[in-house]
Amino acid sequence: MDPRRFSDLIIFSRVAEARSFTAAARSLGVTQSAVSQTVKRLEGELGIRLLSRSTRSLTATAAGEQLLTTLVPNLTELDAKLAELERLREEPGGRLRVTCGKHAADTLVWPAFSRLIGAHPGIDGELSVDDRYVDIVAERFDIGIRMRDHLEMDMISVPVGPPLRTVVVGAPQYLDAFTSPGTPREVSRHRCIGFRNAGGSLSPWSFEKNGHTETVKVTPSIVVNDGDALVAAACAGMGLAYMLEDIAAPFLEDGRLAEVLADWSSSFPGYHAFYSSRRHPPRAVTLFLDLLRQDTSA
Structure with a gap:
């Protein structure tokens, strides 16, 4: 879907819900004129009228109601999912997948991994013990543990093990x-x-x-x-x-x-943890890295 079309649909649903261009514009933080022009453009592109307007009222047409029947539940579900993701910043959840070799698992990774899962039941953990080279991006791992000399150049890495x-x-x-x-x-x-x-x-x-x-x-x-x-x-x-x-x-x-x-x-130098991006790592990832570093400094 064209990103602009998605934005237009959100504005249309807000107008239909508020039954007012002015109230919808206020909730969206834009001008009434911008909201009106957006709905007009959407109706023009679809070739059908979505709202009935009069000097005193505004309601959805039959076609508008049909569109809202599909649109509103999906937007509600999307809002709920975004709220759930925002909550992960405070209470971590989701799946954390970690790959490492047997020695790293025995001496460093498993103690931190087990403590993390025990402290945060909302995290579903997977620890893959494998001495072979693992492409964590291709195989969808969140973190890998490896010696510094065996790290890819494009990975973010932090030392997590003792010498x-x-x-x-x-x-x-x-x-x-x-x-x-x-x-x-x-x-x-x-x-x-x-x-x-x-x-x-x-x-x-x-x-x-x-x-x-x-x-x-x-x-x-x-x-x-x-x-x-x-x-x-x-x-x-x-x-x-x-x-x-x-x-x-x-x-x-x-x-x-x-x-x-x-x-x-x-x-x-001992083991390093590596992952693919520094931007907005999941909360479970940052907590796991903190535990690994605590064990190193202890």
């Missing part, structure tokens, strides 16, 4: 049988457990010390594509593994794994 650190670990029985590497290059002499990411490539082993970065290309004797399997293989003494420190932490604490090359493992 992360990667470590190289091995089981004590493995390290007793083989000399621990003293430099990143010595890793290539060891049996290594590779991790194949969702994109299909093997995750690189990157190191940093005193501002110097080094990436080692390992030839793994075992390859897995699951974090739990990566830990299990390392604990079983199948070789060295490269993983996030918080995944390895429980096993380092109980002695099932030991860290090597600790001085070559430095922290790096």
Whole structure:
């Protein structure tokens, strides 16, 4: 529908309801002449008279009544829907769809997501845990959580997770049988457990010390594509593994794994939340981002 035609129909319905050009003009905040000309134009374009006028009264014609029968319920429904949307600014509702990888879900996203849904029953939440690349616009997600290096240039992003650190670990029985590497290059002499990411490539082993970065290309004797399997293989003494420190932490604490090359493992920026537009984000989105940032700063 032509936007002007929609505006003309609204003005016609207001005149019919008020039974007065003057009263309709006052409620709309325009001049009586503008209202009169609008109705006249609408009647001319339709080729039919919609209002009967006299010096003392104004009523809808039979054709006007037919039009109002369809027009008024739809305008009423539209007003109700707009009022409902305005209420969302105060009390969030609707659906919030979030996508992230398994590690982000376990360590960061799920705690904030569950608190949000628990505090605001009007929000219908959907959390999709998927390590593959996700186009949040094409797949209609509100927010994605990802490492900063993997963000699209046209996305709005905010840091929401603490710094992360990667470590190289091995089981004590493995390290007793083989000399621990003293430099990143010595890793290539060891049996290594590779991790194949969702994109299909093997995750690189990157190191940093005193501002110097080094990436080692390992030839793994075992390859897995699951974090739990990566830990299990390392604990079983199948070789060295490269993983996030918080995944390895429980096993380092109980002695099932030991860290090597600790001085070559430095922290790096953690997860970022990203979304497609900064203008008028839904209230549920802003509340979720606030919870994520609170967890980061806590």
